[in-house]
Amino acid sequence: MRSPAVKLERVRITKVGVWYILITLVIGVAGANTGNNALYLVEAVMLALLAISGLLSKRNLSRIVVDFGGAPEAHCGQIFSLPIVVSNRDRVLGRRYVTIGGLDEFEPLLIAFLDKGESVRERLIFQVKRRGLHRFETVRLSSVFPFGLFDKAMRYPVGLEVLVYPEIFPASGLRHFDPFRVGDEPSRRAGWSQELRTLRAFRSGDDPRGIHWKRSARTGELIFMEREAEEGLRMAILLDNAVGELAEPAQRERFERLVSEAASAAVHYLAEGYEVSLATRGESIAHAGGRLQRQRILTALALVEPVPRASQPLWSGRAAAAQLRLGWSEERQAS
């Protein structure tokens, strides 16, 4: 990846820098006033070091490449680390005392030394307070190297998109959360369990290994043994996001709490082995289990937004499964 050109965002003179410039001025005035060339020598060296400091500090921030690894599963309000690789593409000079940060969400990361052509793996610690899709256009690389006279910073374009899932509460922290088992009914779908579901005529495409040979011989037609699916526990989470416009921060907080409860429940039940579905106004995810389902539900909940109030109740479409209803009025209802 090509290192971006240095576009300094900020050049601030530090307190040390102010003192340095003041003393340089004083020595310059003293030299000019007295004609003492030894003071001119000191002045020349101080000015030279000032110039070198300026050039070196700019160089120190250039030709640095920051590669972000895959975004981790980030939950709102929780601390996560983002793997990054910081490389120095300069073939002449190393980089010293570079700080990566500059965003409220990130904890500043110090790269104390990066040799020429070297790459280091680091982890950027961050915490996001709001769920949803977050885009971080830039991070800030800053440094006071070499003499601490200038604090220079540049914006480094990263274009990083992080989908932040709702906050997950521990199971014991959920309101009215008492895990129960409902809907432990047999599945009506065909599958590959040991239980026989039905016997029927063999159809083209059926697995020949499922032919019930004794019955076929008795009836003279090919009879196929249809087995039941192995699944059993199901939970439908119904989050009614028809809460209208949320003008007050308290209302917004309340809605976010509902979303977090839905996410916590989904994570909990999926971990317990349930097949979980999610239904919101405008989004419906069918029953399924596993990591992919967890990601699907959390993604949906990360992006769910309040919609105008509706008179019709939210219907999951599958009355047979156990349901966890979360809404403005009922907060949470289990049936």
Next chain:
Amino acid sequence: MRFYRQKTWLLGLLALVAPLPLPFNQVVGWGAVIAFCGAALLFLLRTGRGEDSALPYWVMNLLGLAYIPFLVGDLALLRSGRVLQPLVHLALYAMAIKLFAIRKEKDKWHVFIGLFFLFVASMATSVHPAAIFYLLGFATLASLTLIRFAGLHTVSATWNGTQERRVPLRRLLGGMMVASVVAAAPLFFFLPRLRQPYVYLPAGGSGGVVQVSGFSDRFDLGTIDRVRSTRTVVFRFAYETPPPPLTEMRFKATTYDLFADGAWRRERNTSASVPRERDGFFHLEERFPSSWMKIWLRQGGQQMVLPVEATVVDLPRNGVVLDDAGEARFLFPISGIIDYRVGMGPEPAVGGWRRDRSRPSELAVSAISPRMVDLAATVMGSGALEERIRRLERYLRSEYRYSLDSDNGGPNPVERFLFDTREGHCEYFATAMALLLRSQSVPTRLVTGYLGSDYNPLEEYFIVRQSNAHAWVEAFVPFDAAGVEEGARGRWMIFDPTPADARPQSGREGLLTLMTQAYDYLLFRWDRYVLTYGFADQVDVFIGLRDAWARFWQAVSLTRDEPGRDAREPIDEKTPAPSDAVVQEGRAPFSKAWHWAPLLMLSLAVALWGYLRRERFTATKAYRSLRAEAASRDDTLPRWIGPLRLEERLSDRYPDAAPETRCIVSHYVRESFAGEELTESQVEAVRAAWGSARKKLRKSA
């Protein structure tokens, strides 16, 4: 090592180095500096042991009170004009205590600034070239301290308890110092000079310029003895053309005509300013010079030194004042080093307004005893006056011994020299000859100056030191030689009665001499281009640069005209040299063309630099541009919108641009998220898509 210890360790080292030149510069005594360095060493030992306890405030107060007696004693020095010593004493004492009273971060900075001002005091009072090593050493250590302070500040601000990675600084620091020297050299030479150069006079307190000529309006018989005891450089010179044959390298400084009480003095000032002629030179004689030399005189005042063969002086920014005895002075006082060119005739010439006449004061016969009259008459005998004078000169050279340790004290030291001790240095020889000639009614005057020099092959110049100081006699010889009368026309001639083997020597050889010459070369450069570098030198540098530029273009133009021939030279004897206008006109087309060449080269360099620095077009850049374009036309576009949503939104809003938008977004996702390197054709496709999308977006608006 803990941050605190690292910082205090560096401060201790700085404290050890900062005051080192002060005793060499005679600003403070060795005792004060040794005591301070002892305190710094103790501080370093404590730091090494990890002790970081600070002095209590009450101890600091007590130590402050204890300094009051020393302060009172120091203040007495103020009366003698030595301002710097009490200040430096106070600074050393305060810094020594402050080192042991570091509590907070700001205390370290106070110490750093205090030590820096000790460094400035050391530098400002340094006149020796070794100061450059001190400057670089301190700058290196101070830079290292600043780097570590800044680094540790950054580390402590972001420290998460993990071990700090070692940060190598040695090579970086070396490179920085080299770069700072490279950058500081032109800065030093071009920083504006507003005043005459100031050179600190060791132990002088308030400073002043260096006075080295050694001669004044009054000249006693011990002056040269004192002057010659040092090897201080008075001036340097180099021949620009082959020197006159048989030249003695004799330089005239001052003339004296009255002798009384064992000392020579001048009767009155009969000097006048020499007008600058049309050729820009000051003509001391009517003869045209046959050879030229350049003199670099280290001086403070108006005294000028000229070779006895001098006829013309080329002095751009000053004037020449000449008295009737041929003593030359600068019109305006100078300080530091001044350089001027001198044109010389083929033989010695005693210049001055009254070069063919004498004056009564040059016949004053005080301090001449009858014995001296008899001696002169006996030795000189009869005959032509010049021959008689030569006899006396030879007599003194052969019958008397040169010695710097002679005891010629008493009411009449010359008589004692002539009849008792029969030994002395050049002043006795010259004074004796002058008085003996006067006893025979020959007008004479005593001349002081310099004879001989050391050749420095490193830059092919000659060094004249105080040890080359010499005295000789000028005697007036009438043209007819029949007798000397007031107003009679004649000429002044130089006679040197000092034995030849006792005159200042030159031409020593050997390794030590070579080292001395190398050292002098360094000193000369340091004196000339550092200590005494001033506004006039800056003007010279700019004039030199301007002339070099003009010469360069002239050379280029001439080369273009006809290689190997100067356009101003006549083609043959019958064809006159072309005028400036013709030359200018003839080469004008070439000159103009060549004047454009640097501009063209500069443009090409800028274009090449821009091409190499250009930012490569990428899908990410196209996507960002697309986002910016969309945001400029849609205020409701959220900042956090992702690429797929953006694509949907733009496709809905600008259906015509949907294919282009899809192309840009899909390539952006592949490049940015999948880390895929796009091929050139893909980049070109994205570029085309972006161009088309922009047109369509603008058209829709």
